[in-house]
Amino acid sequence: MQNSKARPLPRPVVIAMPGNEQLADELATLLWLERGAATVRRFPDGESYVRIASPVGARAALIVCTLDRPDDKLVPLLLLAKALREAGARSVGLVAPYLPYMRQDRCFQPGETISAQHVGAWISQCVDWLVTVDPHLHRIADLSQVYSVPSRVVHAAGSVAQWIRAHVREPLLIGPDEESAQWAGAVAKDAHAPFVVLSKVRRGDRDVEVSVPDLERWRSHTPVLVDDIVSTARTMIETVGHLRRAGLAAPVCVAVHAVFAQAAFDDLRTAGAGEIVSCDTIRHPSNRIPLAAAIAASLRTLLPEDAARVGRRAPRL
Known part of the structure; x- marks a missing residue:
């Protein structure tokens, strides 16, 4: 007779882009996530290199990457998200406490483009969901106008x-x-x-x-x-x-x-x-x-239920 109990989902894995290790560590502790490893560096010619160094097959994966000074971060971020999928991740989410280009939300001069929409589309093509902190919503009423994936906004x-x-x-x-x-x-x-x-x-x-x-x-x-x-x-x-x-x-x-x-x-x-x-x-x-606890609370609504259930029992920082 087969066991009718469903096998629990493997723990989600959290990977930090360079400079985001502290928040990734805090989220791993708060939500009982596995800390994954990845190599993110530049070739001598300035192009980006990424490599997943942890098993992610059949797991939910989340990348932690705040996006200030975004032009140096967007290409390696998008490549890292692709690498996670190719390594077998079941889903890929993004924790980006700061979202860039949100103030470029209209054309002020002839010939300009609405950068917020394009950057939102690029990121939405590579991740399944997004968590951020107080994005600059002025003429854009809601993140769903520029991001086509589910999103959660943490209020500071x-x-x-x-x-x-x-x-x-x-x-x-x-x-x-x-x-x-x-x-x-x-x-x-x-x-x-x-x-x-x-x-x-x-x-x-x-x-x-x-x-x-x-x-x-x-x-x-x-x-x-x-x-x-x-x-x-x-x-x-x-x-x-x-x-x-x-x-x-x-x-x-x-x-x-x-x-x-x-x-x-x-x-x-x-x-x-x-x-x-x-x-x-x-x-x-x-x-x-610090906002790690507030971000973790929002993340619980996006992580697999098994992980979210364990996360509710995880120790607080």
Whole structure:
């Protein structure tokens, strides 16, 4: 008589692209995943080389790769996803805490292309699902408009608010522009703090003007600037200057995604910012807010049921 009990699925395997080892290790611990190995390097001519070095046959596989500075990462990522399929992986998912090209969501000048759609299509062709953290959704209402595979969005507001409650006295949450209103409002609600949103006019990549309302009533509070992405930091730098001239304390600056292009981080400190803090979606010295647990919680809805069941019993970091 045959045993009617279904054989449990093998443990999913998690593979880190270079620079993503810490998050892959944390997810493996939280979800009881097997840590896989892969070689990802460049040939002398600059072309990418990938090789799967762990058994992945009949397993669910997930790649961990945050996609800041994406042009150096996309080709090896896509090749790695193909290599996993060719090695027999049953499915291939992507954990990309930072998604690139989301701000290029419309044509601003004749002859431009909507990069968000094309990058989304490339990635969707190679993976079966996607998990990311607070993508920059402005004119794009939902990730499904640019990604054709199932996706989960992890929201950092709760983790940011928890850090603010623990480290900032009498916070006043400030969104440096209208696009940041959703982030500042969500964080302020969770932090039980008041918030205001400023107005911004952008004339170029590094030419930004910010208007600040009357903040006299908040003089006893600690201003906390919150934004989803800080790249050139020009918006925050302009805002910091206005707040300091208004007599407020040096503001705490919080970024979900610490892109910090070129000298932006040093420029922000020089402008008079107080503590500069970020979530760990992109590795940076400002990382103070870990998101592995939140990402793991979202991943449980995408992993095979056997793995998700075990993951719920896995130890917490």
